[in-house]
Amino acid sequence: MLRFAFSPTHDMNVGELRLALLNYNESKQKNESFIVRVEDKDADKNIDGKDNETLDILALFGLEYSQVIHQSQTVRFHTAMALQLLHENRAFNCFCSDVWLDKKKQEAKDAGEVYKYDDACRNLPAELVIDNENPFRVRINHPEQEDIDSFIILDQDKKPTHDFSCAVDDMLNDISKIIDDEKEINSSIKQEHIRTQLNYDKKIEYVHVPSIKNHENISVKSLLEDGFLPEAISNYLISTSDFDLEALKQVNREYLKNLDAKELSRYVGFADEEIGELARLYLENVSTTKELKSKIEPIFQRRVVPETLKEQIEKLTQVIKKAPYFESYEDFKKHLLQESGLQETEYLKSISILLTNSDEILDVSKVYKYIKNYLGEIIK
Numbered sequence: 001m002l003r004f005a006f007s008p009t010h011d012m013n014v015g016e017l018r019l020a021l022l023n024y025n026e027s028k029q030k031n032e033s034f035i036v037r038v039e040d041k042d043a044d045k046n047i048d049g050k051d052n053e054t055l056d057i058l059a060l061f062g063l064e065y066s067q068v069i070h071q072s073q074t075v076r077f078h079t080a081m082a083l084q085l086l087h088e089n090r091a092f093n094c095f096c097s098d099v100w101l102d103k104k105k106q107e108a109k110d111a112g113e114v115y116k117y118d119d120a121c122r123n124l125p126a127e128l129v130i131d132n133e134n135p136f137r138v139r140i141n142h143p144e145q146e147d148i149d150s151f152i153i154l155d156q157d158k159k160p161t162h163d164f165s166c167a168v169d170d171m172l173n174d175i176s177k178i179i180d181d182e183k184e185i186n187s188s189i190k191q192e193h194i195r196t197q198l199n200y201d202k203k204i205e206y207v208h209v210p211s212i213k214n215h216e217n218i219s220v221k222s223l224l225e226d227g228f229l230p231e232a233i234s235n236y237l238i239s240t241s242d243f244d245l246e247a248l249k250q251v252n253r254e255y256l257k258n259l260d261a262k263e264l265s266r267y268v269g270f271a272d273e274e275i276g277e278l279a280r281l282y283l284e285n286v287s288t289t290k291e292l293k294s295k296i297e298p299i300f301q302r303r304v305v306p307e308t309l310k311e312q313i314e315k316l317t318q319v320i321k322k323a324p325y326f327e328s329y330e331d332f333k334k335h336l337l338q339e340s341g342l343q344e345t346e347y348l349k350s351i352s353i354l355l356t357n358s359d360e361i362l363d364v365s366k367v368y369k370y371i372k373n374y375l376g377e378i379i380k
Contacts, residue, residue, distance in 0.1 A: 001174050002027040004058070004065075005037040005166065008050035011219035012057055015181065015212045018237040022179045022209065024063045025238070032176060035067045037169060041075050041159070057220055061230045069173065071165060078160035078168045081198055082138055082153050090197045091153060093129055093136040094121040116149040140164075143193045151190055167191035171200045182208040210241040218243065227267075227288030228252050249287035256292070257283050268296040278370035281362060298357040299371065299378060305353060312350045315340045320354070320379045326372070329365040354379065 004020040006012060027034035036058065038051045055068065085091035094117075101117075108115035117139065138154035153164040160168075170178070170191065180188065188206045195204075223233055232252040240247070256264065261276030267289040268279050275296065282295045305313050319339040326332035337347055352359055355367050355378070371378060 001033050001035060001176055002030070003035045003037055003170070003173065003175055003178070004063075005039055006054055007039045007045075008054065009042075009045045009047060010050070011221050012054045014218050014220060014223070014233070014237060014243055017057070017061070017220050017233070018212055019179060019181065019209075020058060020063060021061070021234055021238050023177075026177060026179060030177070033066045034064070035069060035173060036065045037069045037071060037173075039071045039162070039165070041071045041165060043072065053221070057224075060224070061234055069169070071169060074169055074172065075160060075165070077172065078165045079154070079158065081168055082160060082164060085140060085153070085197055086138055089141075091138050091140045092122050092124075092150070093132075094139045094150075094152070095124075095132055095134045095136045096120060097134075117151070119150055122150060140194060140197060143196075146189055146193065148186070148189060148193070153194070163187050163190045164194055167194035168198075170204060171195050171198065171202075174202075175204055176202075177205040177207070179207045179209060181211050183211050184208065212237070212240070213242045214244070218245075223248075225290070227290030227292070229255050229289070231255055253283055253287045256287075256289070268293045270296075274370045274373065278367065281366055281370075295358075295360075299355070300374075301357060302380075303353060303357050309350050309353065312340075312342055312346050313354060315342065316347070316350050316354055317379055320375060329368040332368060332372070 002023045004023050006016055006020075024034050036055065038054075040046050040051060051070075058065070082091065086093070104118070105115045119142070121136075121139075122141070135156045137152050137156055138158075139150040140153045142148060142150040151163070152161055154160055166187075167190070178188070185208050188208070192204070192206075220233070224230070228248065229252055232248070232255040236248050236251045237243075256267075257280065259267075259276075261273040261280065262271060263276070264279050265272050265274075265276035268275065270276070278299075279292050279296055282292055286292050286295060303313070316336055319336050323332070323335055323339070326335065333347075333351075336342075336351070337344065340347070342350070348364075349359075351364055352362070355364060355371060356362065
């Protein structure tokens with residue numbers, strides 16, 4: 001069993017999506033189930049609807065999961081297991097105040113050392129524990145071999161910590177392998193220790209991948225809204241550890257170029273192969289469906305005509321409205337020049353605005369090929 005876990009406290013970013021893809025792909029290769037865990041036990045931090053939004057994104061990227069588990073529904077098991085460790089003397093009550101702990105951390109910092117809890121409360125006499133009315137945390141006994149301290153598993157409000165809840169949930173869900181970010185190595189060590197203390201004898205395989213760079217503020221939602229295709233995003237993410245928006249644009253452009261013409265047209269609001277081929281003409285200069293739509297939509301909107309071209313464009317407009325249907329652009333052009341009396345240079349400046357509502361340089365003959373059946377709608 002493999003899993004992807006997320007917190008519904010923020011928009012899913014590209015680093016999280018990358019981990020979801022890696023774990024999902026591994027589940028397919030191992031022919032094992034894939035589940036999703038929503039880490040929602042801190043209710044005051046959750047954003048309404050963010051869990052469903054993230055699940056929708058996973059579905060959009062083709063990640064099929066057999067089960068969704070909400071961590072808020074399993075907290076009672078986490079607490080029970082923490083108390084079990086306390087009962088078996090594999091954990092202890094820590095009465096150290098925040099002021100005292102902050103003082104110790106500052107001392108370690110001043111000495112240029114990494115702070116580690118000094119086990120001040122680990123061997124307190126029973127009478128000092130039982131009669132102690134001060135608030136306390138629960139810490140798990142530190143492992144002998146690893147360079148970690150007796151870390152907290154229950155906070156003062158008796159809520160399980162993140163590492164403890166994750167360790168227990170992975171145990172309860174029979175997770176076999178976890179692909180995670182390399183910055184989570186220390187958490188993975190803690191979670192393995194928790195399961196060892198709980199006498200869980202199955203070894204979960206961990207693979208830590210390099211952190212993807214430059215992604216912290218880039219949400220998957222924003223990329224989709226900007227017109228990046230899910231296929232382009234996913235294939236780019238699993239092939240890099242250094243997020244580069246310009247590189248993603250290049251990948252996305254190639255995916256758009258390879259789309260069937262009718263499918264491409266749907267991204268700009270049509271279901272017409274001709275409009276799809278028209279859109280393809282712009283793909284040398286744009287990279288996303290949002291940019292592409294911004295090129296196609298104006299073709300069917302009111303023209304913005306420069307003052308210097310108003311007279312010429314008005315002449316061409318009247319000629320086009322009365323003109324018969326021409327299959328070829330050359331015949332169309334010949335007719336317009338003849339009927340309008342415009343010189344070729346005047347014609348070329350005007351026809352691009354008339355056909356595309358832009359002075360952007362394109363092969364007008366190719367544009368005409370794909371919009372000739374729409375001329376009545378375009379030239380109103």
